[in-house]
Amino acid sequence: MQRVAQSSLSTSVAGSYGSFKGGGSGSGSAAQVMVYEQFPAGLRVLVVDDDVTCLRIIEQMLHRCRYNGKLHAEKSYAALTCIMVKLVTTCSEAAVALNHLRERKGCFDVVLSDVHMPDMDGYKLLEHVGLEMDLPVIMMSADGRTSAVMKGIRHGACDYLIKPIREEELKNIWQHVVRKKWNENKELEHSSSLEDKRGNDDAEYASSANEGAEGILKAQKKRGNAKDEDDGELENDDPSTSKKPRVVWSVELHQQFVSAVNQLGLDKAVPKRILELMNVPGLTRENVASHLQKFRLYLKRLSGVAQQQSGVSNTICGPVEPNVKLGSLGRFDIQALAASGQIPPQTLAALHAELLGRPTGNLIPAMDQPALLQALLQGPNHLPIEHGVAFGQPLIKCQSNISKYLQQPKLSSVEDVSSGLGAWTSNNLGTVGPSNNLVGLSVQNSNMLMDILQQQQQESQQQSMLPEPSCLINVQPSCLVVPSQSSANLQAGNNTASVSQNCYFNRSSVIDYSLLSPQSNNSSLNIGEFPNGGLNTTGVLSGYSAPGSISSSVSSSSVNADNSMGRQGQSSSITFSAARQLPGLVPNMHDIQGSYTSKNGEMLDQGPLRNLGFSGKGTCIPSRFAVDEFESPMNNLGHGKLYVENSRVKQEPNVDFMDNTKVGIPILHQFSFNDVASVFTE
């Protein structure tokens, strides 16, 4: 527990942690003695959120943690320091948070950061912090969709809290600090003994880097192990064991690293050789090894994991000159790239180096595009980087830019690839992968991608996955994404982060939604379009002239449905439509809410469409959830209490169902007040 002893945690809580100090080298046993009730006290938390309301609430909660700690501690301890950094919609503010951390590196134990902030992506902050300071970062968000959570995990968040955040959850954040310290400590003890082993391990790393097709889970497991080991070396400033100063991978250092890797070739990049090439005094092979691991994971994350890559020819369009303008690539090249589906690691590393060369600039000037494009088209087999860690600012930008490019809410040239888009979406089915999954492009999509790249969009926080070239799409009639509205389709494809949901949903409920044929492009989707306000969700779907956008709306909304349906969602949708259609009914919204839950079961009388209301839920969820999720709403029908319970659920049952029902707009029937009120009296 030397680590803890040295951390600010203990220094600020002198008395309580006395048992940890001077525990001797690697005396893991001493570490076990934890004064748990005192532990949260003195924890220094940096909370980053642009929402002042939440900031204030969290601040109060954190204060309360200390307060509770006070009850137990007999010795005085330092006050819990919460520094709230409020992010406003100016770029400088986002940097403030980061600078804050940088300036006071030893002053915080854990960072709580919101995901969606207007001026800075929470993930960027996360990566910065993880890279430079190696603090545990906990993400927060109102968005509790599985895909968003997955993204947070992939970016290395220690935890992901869903708003509204409860005090109990905050009380537990100390565990992340402890866990990290302990892991480092453990590694400390073994680091010297592992030094010899490292030589062999590195060889393994080098070879394993080429194995393609590693599943995410496997990758993450490896990452977990590797990270533990690596962190120990990098962060060891403990005098008792090996005296390795912490290595900060500055941009220059990293550039050296990358060029060394390029020289060797990513496949053959062994820490030992990299170290020799870099020729940096004071750098140890372990430092390089851990950094290499992170780098590989990062690249892998950039390129995506190929689980479904198959039949893609290995013709690689050679390393692309970073300075070649995209335009000159021409469609043919793109197609070739797409067809190849693979990019040599050197290219990717070259891309990386290229990006590094532009620490602050916009990462995607025209000349970077081809390199980027290759990165995007990276065949998943090729770079099994297991853990994505952005290295240095430019890379982070790059990453977001890549995602930006892939995500095109407003493509002008979408029309001509509408079928491609359809394919795109349906191809998402298979690719459940890391956030920036550029699994590959179909030939059709490649054209679009070119357009995308040429447009140079800024600021995309969303990431989408491109279908792999092998699964060339057929936009079947039953396909969820009906290409009548390319923008709508694109939207479906562009669903934020909920790509994985998209996949499942599309796959399983495709047929169900075949009923929704694009009859008109009536954009007034669902919302409030029900004259009689019935509660029948399925009725809505059938009753609606399904505009082309419906299918995508269905897909997108059901994409959100990764969890059980929430009653509340339903009731909200009711009020929603009610408000529009029946102004007089508005005051009775609350009544309807209750009634909806009970009546819902009765409403679902339409056979084929019945599934529509729920199938999205039932099927759009990963299979392991499907059974539970699907049944729970049914079971909960008629339980007026349900939505109260649901509101406590961390995930977003309300939201998901809400989204789903929105599509199949619930139609409010005119209930007599007594009917409705009776439901309330539970």
Add this chain to the structure above:
Amino acid sequence: MLGLGVDRLRADMNRLLALLFHQGVLDEQFVQLQQLQDESSPNFVCEVVNIYFHESEKLLKNLRGLLMEREFSDYKKMGIHLNQFMGSSSSIGAKRVRNVCVAFRAASEQNNRAGCLRALELLEHEYCYLKNKLHELFHIEQNRVLAAGVRYPMQN
């Protein structure tokens, strides 16, 4: 006499709270807020709710501004505003407002402008209702405190 007033006011407050919970306007999170109020922060709930109102009005204004644009297409920006609105609403326990935000978000993800407009209308309505009720609540609480002459944490 004074005591009677206090009790009645407390009863009024509880009744209003119960109604709001029943209606789904508020949920469990609001209770958490109340529990966070203590001697060191005796006005915590009021303070947070006022922050919330202030921020929400800004957000609503932004949302309306966005949707009223002739060439509106920045659904993403709207999504960000919505996200924040959703986060703060759920954090104070404004359940209905949050649910409307969810629907709003879904519409915005489909680039459904008309749907978004309707959602916005509903959102504004819900928000106004919430604001009125919470103001009422605080008013009663204030009177009760005055009548009692002592500050109590809000109790259910």
